[in-house]
Amino acid sequence: MHFDRTPTLDALGETLVRDAVQRFSGAGLAADRFALTLLVHPHDAAGRVAPLAWRGYAWRGDVPFYPCSVVKVFIMAAIEAALAEGTLRDSPEIERAIRDMIRWSSNTATNYLIDHYTRTTGDIELAPDVMAQWAADRDGINVWLMSLGLPEFTGINVAQKLMDDDRYGREAEFVKWRGENHHNRLTPNAAASMLARILDGAMVNPAAAARMAERLLRPRDAAFAATPGAQVRGYLAERLPENVTVWSKAGWTGWTRDPLASYRRHDALHVTTPEGLRYTLAVFTEGEAVSANETVLPGIGEMVFQALSQACPKGLSTEP
Numbered sequence: 001m002h003f004d005r006t007p008t009l010d011a012l013g014e015t016l017v018r019d020a021v022q023r024f025s026g027a028g029l030a031a032d033r034f035a036l037t038l039l040v041h042p043h044d045a046a047g048r049v050a051p052l053a054w055r056g057y058a059w060r061g062d063v064p065f066y067p068c069s070v071v072k073v074f075i076m077a078a079i080e081a082a083l084a085e086g087t088l089r090d091s092p093e094i095e096r097a098i099r100d101m102i103r104w105s106s107n108t109a110t111n112y113l114i115d116h117y118t119r120t121t122g123d124i125e126l127a128p129d130v131m132a133q134w135a136a137d138r139d140g141i142n143v144w145l146m147s148l149g150l151p152e153f154t155g156i157n158v159a160q161k162l163m164d165d166d167r168y169g170r171e172a173e174f175v176k177w178r179g180e181n182h183h184n185r186l187t188p189n190a191a192a193s194m195l196a197r198i199l200d201g202a203m204v205n206p207a208a209a210a211r212m213a214e215r216l217l218r219p220r221d222a223a224f225a226a227t228p229g230a231q232v233r234g235y236l237a238e239r240l241p242e243n244v245t246v247w248s249k250a251g252w253t254g255w256t257r258d259p260l261a262s263y264r265r266h267d268a269l270h271v272t273t274p275e276g277l278r279y280t281l282a283v284f285t286e287g288e289a290v291s292a293n294e295t296v297l298p299g300i301g302e303m304v305f306q307a308l309s310q311a312c313p314k315g316l317s318t319e320p
Contacts, residue, residue: 001058029287
């Protein structure tokens with residue numbers, strides 16, 4: 001993944017990781033069981049955004065995790081690409097499903113969209129030759145992602161449906177397809193890149209990026225934060241000031257009866273401040289204690305905001 005490193009962000013990131021582990025070790029956070037990617041979006045002297053010219057820092061940013069619902073941002077982007085290419089026809093139901101997948105993290109809506117994109121459905125077992133074709137079809141979102149030629153998307157997997165517990169039938173067979181682990185997986189680098197590209201207007205096309213950004217927007221009022229499924233409380237945005245603007249997608253699992261998909265808590269968010277600071281942050285954590293803890297990600301989100309507000313309150317400039 002390409003981003004420019006700076007001494008300021010290197011020092012800020014190293015301090016952040018050290019302090020977060022010290023502060024939250026009692027809550028289950030461990031240096032080898034979490035990862036983050038931080039991208040700061042620069043602007044020119046007139047305040048215009050410089051797309052894809054990120055400066056940043058990553059701690060274990062290329063380590064793959066079971067991504068929980070963060071993967072839904074990638075599914076949304078794939079649907080938008082298919083709509084733009086004409087391989088998928090838009091409808092009110094598709095629009096409703098995309099909104100509910102992102103705003104409320106609906107697994108039912110997500111699985112409906114995967115069915116549409118891949119022309120596959122999950123059900124009883126299939127004969128081996130039919131199952132092989134089914135598996136190839138279900139890999140369609142991965143094929144699109146690899147066609148983008150972005151190194152941070154290499155090795156990720158966006159092929160599985162989102163389940164509230166264990167899998168059955170062809171879904172259970174596919175997740176262990178040919179004896180390998182085929183669970184969804186993302187890295188913080190991949191999640192940060194996808195979110196940053198959307199907010200830079202550079203994913204699919206500007207109109208599609210604007211629609212995706214609108215769905216990812218998290219209102220800052222207390223009533224929304226208290227709404228079940230709002231993905232604010234217990235996540236990176238919870239302790240941020242009310243006057244900042246936040247776009248985000250979080251993910252969480254407790255015990256799912258599948259050890260490879262259990263006990264994760266993740267979030268990816270993009271923040272802009274009235275002063276001009278603009279950044280993207282992805283944090284992935286794993287472990288039973290940290291997944292159940294609702295203070296770790298809000299604490300890390302607050303630490304990053306305060307550190308960046310002190311180091312570059314008006315953001316970073318592209319000017320020398």
